[in-house]
Amino acid sequence: MARVKLDAVDRRILSNLQDDGRMTNVELANRAGITAPPCLRRVRTLETSGVIKGYHADLDPDALGYSIIVFALVSLKSQAEADLQAFEKHVEDLPEIRECYMLNGEIDFVLKIVSTDLQAFQRFLTSKLTPAPNVASVKTSLVIRTSKRQPGIPVDLTAD
Structure with a gap:
């Protein structure tokens, strides 16, 4: 855009x-x-014009039973464009994955995943994420505490 x-x-x-x-x-x-x-x-x-992309409700994950947030660092076996797109398509169909970013460097993708509990996350990890085509490795980190969560972007009110 x-x-x-x-x-x-x-x-x-x-x-x-x-x-x-x-x-x-x-x-x-x-x-x-x-x-x-x-x-x-x-x-x-x-x-x-696409500046405003949409509107949404900001839901409380705990109130809906999603008390676990995990960040996963995913490395793929191949970085060919078709393989990257196939992984992105796979991720798109998994509602537990709330955000997906392709990175440069050693790690190919970072994912934000929500889950109801650790057992449900473990099932998700072993049945849907690690066996996905082209996945070489997945490293995860469990969120202990969220100290800042501010969706959106800074809007500079002084610029013109």
Whole structure:
């Protein structure tokens, strides 16, 4: 996606929506310092241009029984593009894997995995991840504590 030119009002809109995607257009317009109709037009433009990719609810994993978070470092036997894409497709179909990043260097992918308990994670690891085609090794680290979790990106309100 090409970089989109954003003015200060666009940045205020984005910052506020990132903090609370459920606020009304009237509240968003007030916070951005404009009236509601142009605010709605700007939001629609930001959506159609792909700057705003979507909206979602921020769910509490513990409340839904997902008390285990694990990061897995995956090395593949081959880094041919077809093999990388096959692994990404495999990961896409596993709901326990919440994030997947391809890296450069020794490790090919880092995955964020959620699980209900350690036994369920062990079953997932041995039945779905390590036997996946082209997987050479998987190293895992269990999250002990989350000290910062801030989805999104920093929005520079001073840039123009």
